[in-house]
Amino acid sequence: xxxxxxxxxxxxxxxxxxxxxxxxxxxxxxxxxxxxxxxxxxxxxxxxxxxxxxxxxxxxxxxxxxxxxxxxxxxxxxxxxxxxxxxxxxxxxxxxxxxxxxxxxxxxxxxxxxxxxxxxxxxxxxxxxxxxxxxxxxxxxxxxxxxxxxxxxxxxxxxxxxxxxxxxxxxxx
Numbered sequence: 001x002x003x004x005x006x007x008x009x010x011x012x013x014x015x016x017x018x019x020x021x022x023x024x025x026x027x028x029x030x031x032x033x034x035x036x037x038x039x040x041x042x043x044x045x046x047x048x049x050x051x052x053x054x055x056x057x058x059x060x061x062x063x064x065x066x067x068x069x070x071x072x073x074x075x076x077x078x079x080x081x082x083x084x085x086x087x088x089x090x091x092x093x094x095x096x097x098x099x100x101x102x103x104x105x106x107x108x109x110x111x112x113x114x115x116x117x118x119x120x121x122x123x124x125x126x127x128x129x130x131x132x133x134x135x136x137x138x139x140x141x142x143x144x145x146x147x148x149x150x151x152x153x154x155x156x157x158x159x160x161x162x163x164x165x166x167x168x169x170x171x172x173x
Contacts, residue, residue: 009066009074010099015145017063017079023144024077026116028069028101036064039079046082058082069101072172098140098148102172106139109151113141118149130159 014020017039024030037043044061055061059082067075103109110120123139126132133156141149158169 007073009076011076011078012099012147013078013080014147015079017065017077019144020077020079021065021067023116023118024067024069024075027113027118027143027149030067030069030075033066033068033074036066036076037061039063043081055080056082070172072101075099098150100138100150100152103151103153106137106151106153110139110141113149113151117144118142121148124153127154130161133157 012020021032025032039062044055046055046057046059050057059080061078062081063077063079065077067077069075101109106124110123114120118141121140121142124137125139127136127138131154133154135153135155136158138150138152141151143149154169154171160169
C-alpha cells in the first residue's frame with residue numbers, strides 16, 4: 001500500500017455554487033482553480049454515477065468548483081439538484097459537519113468571516129484536555145448555508161497519545 005501524504009481535498013455540497021464560491025473567496029481568500037462541471041453544461045446524473053461515487057438516483061451534480069485555501073487542502077464545492085439527505089455519504093447529501101482552518105488571529109478571521117456573510121458562534125473557546133495550553137483556542141462560525149467552519153489557533157504544544165507512532169499534528173506553516 002502506498003504512503004498517505006495528507007488530505008488533498010474536502011468535498012462540500014452547497015445550495016448555490018456561485019454564492020458558495022463568492023463566500024469562500026471573501027471569507028478565506030480562496031482561489032478558484034477550475035470548474036469541473038459548469039451550470040447549464042453536462043451534469044453528472046445519479047442514475048449513471050451511483051455505483052461510482054454514491055450520487056443518489058434521481059439527483060444530478062450541476063456544478064463543481066475546485067478551490068484552494070492558502071497552503072492547506074483543496075476544497076471541492078458541489079451543487080446538486082434533487083433530493084438531499086437520504087444517504088448520508090452521497091454527494092447529494094448537503095454539506096459536511098465542519099472543517100477547520102488554522103489562523104494566527106482569531107479575531108481577524110472572525111471579522112473577515114462576518115464581512116463575507118457568515119455568523120460566529122459564542123467564542124473564542126479556550127481549548128481543554130490534550131489541546132489545553134496558553135493561547136490554544138478555537139471559534140466556530142456558520143456559513144450562509146448553515147455549515148460550520150472552525151478557526152483554530154494553537155501557539156502552545158498539545159499532548160499526543162503516542163507521539164512515537166503518530167508524529168506531530170500537522171499545522172500549516
